[in-house]
Amino acid sequence: MKLTSLGSGSKGNSLLVSAKDGFTETTVMFDCGFGIREMQRRLERAGRFPADLSALIVTHEHGDHAGGVLAFARRYRIPVWMSYGTFQSLGKDFSGMDVNFCRDGDSFVVGGLQISAFTISHDAREPLQFHMTDGAMKFGMLTDTGQVTPHIANALSGCDALMVECNYDDRMLEKSAYPFYLKKRISSVYGHLSNSCAGEFLAQVDHSRLKKVIGAHLSQNNNLPELAREAIEEVVDAGRTEIVVAGQDDGFEWTEIA
């Protein structure tokens, strides 16, 4: 299994996961938070075409995740997966398209990937995050949650690779020029994970198989890649576990979980 991010942060998110099943490769896209031209450009940079995508899976309705979903999936006839709550919140006309609903606890198969949904704690209608396996490796993703519930820790235990939100540094957020209500929203249990929360999560979850950690969804105003990396390094053994930090413009390059 391998993955790449086309961009990660509050200005747009999209993640590709590829798995080989015999000679055929399945690639699924999680979220499409960029406009159609920008998506094409970023996909091309990752060496993929829209026709390579077997599914577009949407985590929740916020613009940085779902802003480009309808236009992109419609133009390239890509099957879409999302919760019914996300579908309703988007309130867009998906008629004639291949739309599939999933909810907390559901698993579904796309080519060589089995993908499982779990609920998180975020100010959206029915937000989901996912873990998946190609039969050998388990990858889990966790962004856009204000807290790590026992349910989340349970869903993500025993992963070979984890992508975890490192949205903000506590001190940088506190000192930032953001209005009080926004600071409250970001740091609430329905907001985003801080570097220190990401570290606590990594320490608490079963990380015995963990080979790779990706820090993601960093705030461009309230965080620095070095601070996110430090928080991860504090709890995982950097000698045994590769640490990657995703960027808004560059995401991160294809990386194999093996």
Ligand SMILES: [Zn+2]
């Ligand atoms: Zn987001």
Ligand SMILES: [Zn+2]
């Ligand atoms: Zn969100």
